Amino acid sequence: MNDVPVDRxxxxxxxxxxxxxxxxxxxxxxxxxxxxxxxxxxxxxxxAGLITATDFVALVRDNDxxxxxxxxxxxxxxxxxxGREDTxxxxxxxxxxxxxxxxxxxxxxxPVGMVSTTDLTAYLSRVG
Numbered sequence: 001m002n003d004v005p006v007d008r009x010x011x012x013x014x015x016x017x018x019x020x021x022x023x024x025x026x027x028x029x030x031x032x033x034x035x036x037x038x039x040x041x042x043x044x045x046x047x048a049g050l051i052t053a054t055d056f057v058a059l060v061r062d063n064d065x066x067x068x069x070x071x072x073x074x075x076x077x078x079x080x081x082x083g084r085e086d087t088x089x090x091x092x093x094x095x096x097x098x099x100x101x102x103x104x105x106x107x108x109x110x111p112v113g114m115v116s117t118t119d120l121t122a123y124l125s126r127v128g
Contacts, residue, residue: 004088007104015030016040021040022068026051049071059074081105083104088123101115
């Protein structure tokens, strides 16, 4: 059970936004797609950061909700990413440290999936 690769439980329907977009556009994309996080990518497609709903709470608390702040000003940049071949067991450490969304990247650093604690919980409830 713990040696199952991440690619068996990750989501591949990714919602991204390019670095340089503003907060209002990011919030609209999250609302329109119903996701709890956005992957921020550089123009070449590599992962630059992550924005979660929690990031927006802090931004709105401190600024106008229609803020034109660029996403890189409030995105998480110390993103913990995992690879397709990483196992469920290897997700234990980052999730224990509070990471709830883990981008899955290929060998070029481009996002290919997302695994969340919700995905992990759903998987464990099916096999447990």
